[in-house]
Amino acid sequence: MHNPAITPPKAAPVPHRKPHLPEKTCAVCQRPFAWRKKWEKVWDEVRYCSDACRSRRSSAGAAAGSSAASASPTPGLRVPAGTPRRP
Numbered sequence: 001m002h003n004p005a006i007t008p009p010k011a012a013p014v015p016h017r018k019p020h021l022p023e024k025t026c027a028v029c030q031r032p033f034a035w036r037k038k039w040e041k042v043w044d045e046v047r048y049c050s051d052a053c054r055s056r057r058s059s060a061g062a063a064a065g066s067s068a069a070s071a072s073p074t075p076g077l078r079v080p081a082g083t084p085r086r087p
Contacts, residue, residue, distance in 0.1 A: 028053040 021035045026049035033049035048054040 026050075026053050028057045 018034070022043070023032045023034050024046065025032055027047045029049065031049060035043060039046050048057060
């Protein structure tokens, strides 16, 4: 049975949800993310929403750059002097 006399009142809504904070879009996942206190001094340089996106971006860029290098038969392979190369 429900007794309003002993039921605690509902929790008050959160006074604010910080709608005034600036937002950016992550360069990797394209999701919006809001300003954080830890980014206060470097907000202009912040491009990624998380460390995970930052590492994905750098590894994706490295993979794209290495695909051109992998066009050679064996990049980085050292062949001893005097060894004939295969055609």
